[in-house]
Every structure is written in structure tokens, then in C-alpha cells.
Amino acid sequence: MEHAADTTQHRICPLCEACCGLEIKVRDQKVISIRGHDADVFSAGYICPKGVALKDLHEDPDRLRTPLVKRNGVFEKASWDQAWAEIERRLPPILQAHGRNAAGLVIGNPAAHKIGLLTTIPRLAKALGTHNVFTAATLDQIPRHVSSGLLFGHWMSVPVPDIARCELLIVLGANPVVSNGSMWTVPDFRGKAKAMQARGGRLVVIDPRRTETAVMADTHHFIRPGGDAFLLLGMVHTLFGENLVRLGRMAEHVTGVQDIAQAVAGFSPEAVAARCGMDAGTVRELARSLAASPRASIYARIGVCTQEYGSLGTWLVDVLNTLTGHLDEPGGAMFPRAAAFASNTSGKPGAGRGVATGRHKSRVSGAPEVMGELPIGCLMEEIETPGVGQIRALVTLATNPVLSAPNGARLSRALEGLEFMVSLDIYVNETSRHADVILPAPSPLEELHYDVAFPQFSWRNHARYSPPVFNRDAAQPAEWETLLRLAAIVSGKHPGQSAAEIDDENFAEDARKLFGDGATAVLEATAGLRGPDRLLDVALRTGPYGDQFGKQPGGLNLARVQASSAAGGIDLGALAPRIPELLRTPSGRIELAPATLLNDVLRAQADLARAPSPMVVIGRRDVRSNNSWMHNLPVLAKGPMRCTALVHPADAQRLGLRDGAMARISSDSSQGPRSIEVQVHCSADMMPGVVSVPHGWGHDQPGAQLALAASRPGANLNHLLDENLRDPLSGNAVLSGVAVEMCAVD
Numbered sequence: 126m127e128h129a130a131d132t133t134q135h136r137i138c139p140l141c142e143a144c145c146g147l148e149i150k151v152r153d154q155k156v157i158s159i160r161g162h163d164a165d166v167f168s169a170g171y172i173c174p175k176g177v178a179l180k181d182l183h184e185d186p187d188r189l190r191t192p193l194v195k196r197n198g199v200f201e202k203a204s205w206d207q208a209w210a211e212i213e214r215r216l217p218p219i220l221q222a223h224g225r226n227a228a229g230l231v232i233g234n235p236a237a238h239k240i241g242l243l244t245t246i247p248r249l250a251k252a253l254g255t256h257n258v259f260t261a262a263t264l265d266q267i268p269r270h271v272s273s274g275l276l277f278g279h280w281m282s283v284p285v286p287d288i289a290r291c292e293l294l295i296v297l298g299a300n301p302v303v304s305n306g307s308m309w310t311v312p313d314f315r316g317k318a319k320a321m322q323a324r325g326g327r328l329v330v331i332d333p334r335r336t337e338t339a340v341m342a343d344t345h346h347f348i349r350p351g352g353d354a355f356l357l358l359g360m361v362h363t364l365f366g367e368n369l370v371r372l373g374r375m376a377e378h379v380t381g382v383q384d385i386a387q388a389v390a391g392f393s394p395e396a397v398a399a400r401c402g403m404d405a406g407t408v409r410e411l412a413r414s415l416a417a418s419p420r421a422s423i424y425a426r427i428g429v430c431t432q433e434y435g436s437l438g439t440w441l442v443d444v445l446n447t448l449t450g451h452l453d454e455p456g457g458a459m460f461p462r463a464a465a466f467a468s469n470t471s472g473k474p475g476a477g478r479g480v481a482t483g484r485h486k487s488r489v490s491g492a493p494e495v496m497g498e499l500p501i502g503c504l505m506e507e508i509e510t511p512g513v514g515q516i517r518a519l520v521t522l523a524t525n526p527v528l529s530a531p532n533g534a535r536l537s538r539a540l541e542g543l544e545f546m547v548s549l550d551i552y553v554n555e556t557s558r559h560a561d562v563i564l565p566a567p568s569p570l571e572e573l574h575y576d577v578a579f580p581q582f583s584w585r586n587h588a589r590y591s592p593p594v595f596n597r598d599a600a601q602p603a604e605w606e607t608l609l610r611l612a613a614i615v616s617g618k619h620p621g622q623s624a625a626e627i628d629d630e631n632f633a634e635d636a637r638k639l640f641g642d643g644a645t646a647v648l649e650a651t652a653g654l655r656g657p658d659r660l661l662d663v664a665l666r667t668g669p670y671g672d673q674f675g676k677q678p679g680g681l682n683l684a685r686v687q688a689s690s691a692a693g694g695i696d697l698g699a700l701a702p703r704i705p706e707l708l709r710t711p712s713g714r715i716e717l718a719p720a721t722l723l724n725d726v727l728r729a730q731a732d733l734a735r736a737p738s739p740m741v742v743i744g745r746r747d748v749r750s751n752n753s754w755m756h757n758l759p760v761l762a763k764g765p766m767r768c769t770a771l772v773h774p775a776d777a778q779r780l781g782l783r784d785g786a787m788a789r790i791s792s793d794s795s796q797g798p799r800s801i802e803v804q805v806h807c808s809a810d811m812m813p814g815v816v817s818v819p820h821g822w823g824h825d826q827p828g829a830q831l832a833l834a835a836s837r838p839g840a841n842l843n844h845l846l847d848e849n850l851r852d853p854l855s856g857n858a859v860l861s862g863v864a865v866e867m868c869a870v871d
Contacts, residue, residue: 128152134594135162135690137574139238140175140182140755143168143305143312144579146693147176149570149594156180156570156594164693167587171313173305174749174761179570181758183595187830188551189565190598200553200563205600208562213614215545215561219518220615225254226488228615229507229516233524234261234752240657241605242522243577245612248631249520252612256485256494257516259501264529265427267855268435269308270496272443274480275719278709280496281581282469284446284458285309286422287700288317288584291456292326293414293421297442298353298428298861302337303748307426311584315341329411331356331403332428333743334771334817335810346411347812349402350741351862353425354434354729356401356408357441358392361385363412364448366393371416373450378705381718385444388718388726392733400733402812416449420456428743432861436854437725447717452704459700460707463580464588464671464681465664469707477709479716488514490849492856500856501530502848508539518545520611523566527555528753528823531846531858532796537826549607552754558828564611566604570594575661575686588665589694590686605656628655643674650674658683670697721854728853737814738864740776742790744842745819753821756834768839769806771817772867777807780867787870790816792863794847801840802870816867818842820860 136147146165150157159180161172182188192208193200203211219227230253236242250258262270270280286294288311299307301314311317318328318341330339331346331353339345348356364370365386372379394405401408415421423445429438443452451457462470483493489506492499499507504526508516519540527533527540533555540546540559548557549564557563574591597603602610606624609631613619619627632651636644650666651659662683665671672680681695689695710716749761756762770788772780782788784807791800803818811817823841824834843860850859 131157135693136179136570136591136594137576137589138172138176138179139569139574140178141305142307142310142579142582143173144310144576145172145176145312146589147172147179151594154595156183162693165589166694166696167583167585167589168312171316175755178755178758178760181760183568183570185757187757187832188568189553189563190601192565193553193563195561205602208564209610209614211562212547212611216518216547216615217617219544223517224514226256226514227517228253228255229257229259229504229519230255231501231504231519231521231524231526232260233522234265235523237578238576239523239572239604240575240577240661241572241603242608244657244660245605245608246522249608249612252616253520256499257507258498259504260498261501261524261529262496262498263500263502263856264431264858264860266308266430267495267857268430268439268852271436271482271855272440274496275722276440276443276715276717277707278477278479279469280480281467281578282460282707282709283308283582284443284452284460285582285584286424287456287459288321289699291321291420291422293329293418294318294321294326295329295331295411295415295421295423296338296342297331297423297425299424299426300332300336300338300746302341303746306582306584308582309424309426309584310579310582317584333812333815334745346403346407349400349737349812350743350815351432351434352401353429353432354438354441355392355397355733356403357438357445358389358726358729359394359397359401359405359408360412360415361441361444361448362389362392363394363409364416364445365389367413369413369416370448371450372448373454375447375450375452375704375715378708379447379715379717380712381716382448384718384723388723391730396733400735402737415445415451420454421449421451422446422456422458424458428861430857431744431859433850433852433859434725434729435852435857437722437729440722444717447715453702460703461581461583461700462586462669462697462703464586464697465661465668466577467581467668469709470669471667474706475708476711476713479710488512492851495856500851500858501526502851502858504530505532505536505539505848508542517543519543521546521548521550521556521560523550525554525556525753527826528821528841529843531843531848531850531860532794533823533841533843535796535848547611549604552757553828553830554754555824555826555829558826564607565601566607567597567601568595571597571601572603573657575657585699586697587694588670588681588686588697590683590690592687592690603656625655632659646674654683725854740814740816740865740867741862742842742845742865743815743817743861745771745817747819750819750821753824754831756822756824757831759833762833762837766804766837766839768803768819768822770803771806771808771811773811773813773815774807774809775813776816777805781869782807782867783869788867789870790818790845791866792845795849796847799845801842801844803840816865
């Protein structure tokens, strides 16, 4: 029932990559209801349970509202001044005594949804001056960035299916009905896929589980976990062997096609069939269908990225879309044109410096840097191992690697050995419980919102902005202000200055570098703005749709995008061809056959005859729990237990397992045997020989303060996984296809 005091606020949901528009009813500074915003130009009223959970998150009694400082092993509430004093007393002396690499920085995936963090983290990283930077990307997606960087010249140039015009969509190792896209921002994937099918299109899913996406597909094929690269090699072999390569418009923009033909010569469908668990005829038919369809795309995601051939498999998806003429074509795999912050829309179009990896290596394992970061699986050894460059102090931002990274038990022990740790987080979770100081972040409803990353992966071009729904407490800084203050402490600069003063100084310096003689005009045009708002205004104005500071009347600027909030944002149109303009490679062409990836084909060749393990484990996503902290929100936590082990009935019978009973899952790792106990659920949706356990559970750690999550803690899948097992090209952790054993628990 409507109330006279009710107000309606519009908001972009920050809880997953779908970025849906929300309509929030507020009364007396409380959220009354949350629903999808029908007028939103991007999500058109779609909403999933996570959007509704924003109310629970905002009101969660476990969410931190004040800083915590640990004294004698116990957290005590502190003022912000007390928290800053503790950091200043303890952190700079460690850096002065042991060097900049004595610090580590760990960044979690919530940062990707926060403009204040994304635009300020580089300043904190520069101030720390350490090589020891780790993010959730090496648990999730970095193979996707590797392929994009090497082929197209920038890490963020990610081709996504043009689902609005697609006629055949092959989905490999992804579940977009649940994720609504991943590295592909596509709210209401189910509705869009049904529309594709209604116009005669087909959806084909390849996955070791009959996922929610597979259920609605026209065809579903099981695949042996870890075999994706071999399937794709067999498909590429078929294209060359049956003269199905059709580059189309890309012919004048591609190099390396013949190098690929030679590289795949030993991967006939018959040769790869056993390795991927699919018969040769199916491999050939998939390649033929992709080649024959006028408008088609193959899309792969986390199941492909999180295995030992993650980069090779991701690259081969790009290769297949290119060789079949579907890259950068309507209905195929296309490149969004973001309104702001996209490097592939700035600078000289059509050529650039490209990317480099291995500019430095981790101290202990020698793992190469990729995209400015090291594999998160290296974090614990960098803390444990004495010597020059040993991590002695750690800064964590919105992250929980004790649950999300392999062998969290070892990492937890390592964190206890740090000399100092500071966390920016909304909870005392399984990782931040080890901190000496926790700095709380505001509620998402107390921060402005503009997506920096996800418009670069979006199914349609758009620009949308959300003002804060509620005002922050007077003592609570914005996240960008917290990071600037932290950067000031570790750099020794800006003593006594406020975050606003530091921001003004930084912006003026950047404006002089970027705009030269025009810096004064930029400073005048953005007067009155600070922090992310000011950076966003400049990015919109200078972006591909921008007003160019008045030179393009009617173009975008912050004021225009802000004014469109209630109307659901600004629609910037369907995806359009962008090659060669998008390319930032040194050659100005798509460098389709990088030497590092061709060399990895040789590794796969040597591994082709490997015998399959009797039982392997894979992860699983649920629409209500794709991050560990979501288990503490009542609207998402209610219902049946979701941390279960899905096994095929034949496997259950063979192993003596009963539906609803407990099973022990064990693995052998480089650090010794490990096991977890988890409830069994028998399901014919599983491929025989595969068990599926969801990611992000294990809320039974002492000291964490997540009351609801702890009431049903679940088991931590990552405890079974080997922190030293990684895709060598990207450093991504191997989380899928790991050999395990199962037995009943008495």
C-alpha cells in the first residue's frame, strides 16, 4: 500500500555482472520494497533475488558501521582517527625497514562494481609500490583477458555474443541463466535466449552438468571436465580439414591463420574424442554448424577459464569465432563500445602498444605477472617464505581468499604470521578476522554507482548512473576517500591533508598531463565535482559519445547521464562492428596466433593420451549465492541447503552413497591429502564420473562474524584444491577437473 511519505529511488544493482536497474521504495529512511525498473534501457524490469537482497545487506546487523582495531587479539570498536593512527603507527615502519615489496595488496571481485574503488585502487597500488598485487581475477577470468590482450591489443577488448541477432549460440562451460552472463553483461539471459529460439535460433550447451541453461537448450552435450581445449582443437581441425574456414571481412585484418592450421594438425576429432569425452561425430557437427550458420557465436566462461588449459581454451573460442566469419559481425561475437573508461575507444584507433606479460615474477615460484598482478595461489608462500621481499604487511579490499582461493587453511595460517594487516570490508569474514584494523565501507545504497567495467562487456551499449539512496553517516568516508587516505599514509605524502584536498591535487596534476594547455578549461568545467563524479564527467565527455567539453553539442556528460536516472538511463544502441578501429596491437591486425599460445598447443599434444580420472570435481553457481558473503543475507539464505555434492545415481551406487547422507571427498595435492564432508544429492543431471560442489562455502571458522552464514556453514570446495596448480599462461588457479575420491561417511 502506497504511503504519502514514500519516495521512489532508482538504482543499478551492484551484486552481480548483470547490473540490473532497480526501483526502490523508501519510507522514513528505510527500504520498503525493491523491484525491477521497467523503464531501464538495459535490463527492462528484469530482477533476480540478489537485487531484492540489497535491503537485507543494508540492514544486516553483522555489517560493520565503525572501524575495528585488534587489541590483545580482540577486535574493539574505534573511531576513524584511532584507526588511522594505528595504521600510521605500524604500516610505514614495515615498508621503511623491509622495502616496498614487503607489502601485499589483495583485491576482491566486489571492487569491480564500485567506481570509487576502481578509479582509486591504482593510486593506492602506486603508493604502495609493491609487485605483490593479487586479485580475484586469477580465480576466475584472467585467461579471458590474456586472449583479448594478445589478439586484440587490450585486456578489456572482450567479444561477446550479439544475442539480439544471433541464430546459433554455443555455450561452453558457462551457465548464463544463473549468472546472467559473466564477462558478458546480459540481464535476463533466459528471456533473450527464448526470443532467439522463437525466431528460429538454436541454443547448444556443452557442460559436465545439465545446468539451468542446458535445461532450456535445444541440445546439451556432456564434456569431460578439463577437456574443453581438446574439443575446441578438434573443431578447429575440422574447419581446416573440411575447407570450412571463412574469414569474410576479417581476412584483411588477421594474421597467423596458417600457423594455426599447422598447430592443430594432430587434433582430429577422432584423436580428441576420448580426451574430451565426446564422440568424433559430435565434434565435427559442432564445427560444421558453427561454420554454416549465418549468424552464430561460441561463448565460454568460468568452466573453461578455471582449468589447466584455461588460456588455450579461451583463445580457441576466439579462433573459432574468427575462422567461421562470426567475429565482429551482427549476430556473432561483437565488441561493445562503452561510453566511458574504455581504453579501446581512446587514443589512436587501429593500432597500439599491445600488451606484455612477465614484466616481473613472483619471488618464490617465479610465476609471471599478468595484467599487473600475480596468481593469488602464490600469496601464502610469499608470506611464509623468509628473505628479501617477503610479504610482512597486507592490505585487503573487499575480498575473502581464505574461502575463495585454493587451500584456504594454509592461507589462514600464513595470515596469522603477518606483522600487520588492514582490511577494507563490510564484514568480519574468514579473511578479515586476521586483520589488525578493519575499515568499514558504506552500504551500497549510500554510494553513487556507475559501472566502469561492465559496459565494456554489455549486450547493448548504454550509459546509466545511480545517485546514493541514503546519505552516509557523517563519520563514514566514501570508499575513494578511504583509499586516498591510506595511500597518503603509505606514501608519506599529503600529511594532514583531507581526502578532498588530496583529490583536488591529484586531479589537477592528471589534467595537466592529459590535456596540457587545455587543463585550465577542464578544471573550470568540472568545478564543484570531486572523486568518482569528476573522473566520470571527464571520461564521459571525452568518450566516444561525449560532448568533448562543448565541441559536440548534445553529447554525453555527467549532468545528462545523471538526469536520465529515473528514465532508466540512456540507450546508446545495438552493438556495431568495430574492427579495425578497436585494435590496439602493434601490427594493427588481429594477431590470431601468438607464439605463447601456439607453444601451449604442444603441451596439449603431449597430454592428449592422458587416461581420465575415475572421479573429478567441478564447481557450481547458484543464482542466490555466487559470492561467499551472500550467505549472510536472509532472502538469499532461505530455502534448501545449496552446498551439496551432486553425483550421478550410477556413481552413488558404485560408491555406496545415499541421497541426503554425508560423503567424504578427498584429494591429493602438492601439500598432502585433504578432505571435506558434504551432503550428497543424487542427480541424473551430472555426467557420470563428475561431482559438483558449489564455491564459497565453509563458514565455520572461529572469529568470523557472519551469524546467519555460520548457522549453515557448508563445506569449502577450495580446501580440496592445490594452490600450486595453475594455467601457466595466465596464472589462473585450476578449480575444475581435479581428481578426487568419494566415500560414504558412517
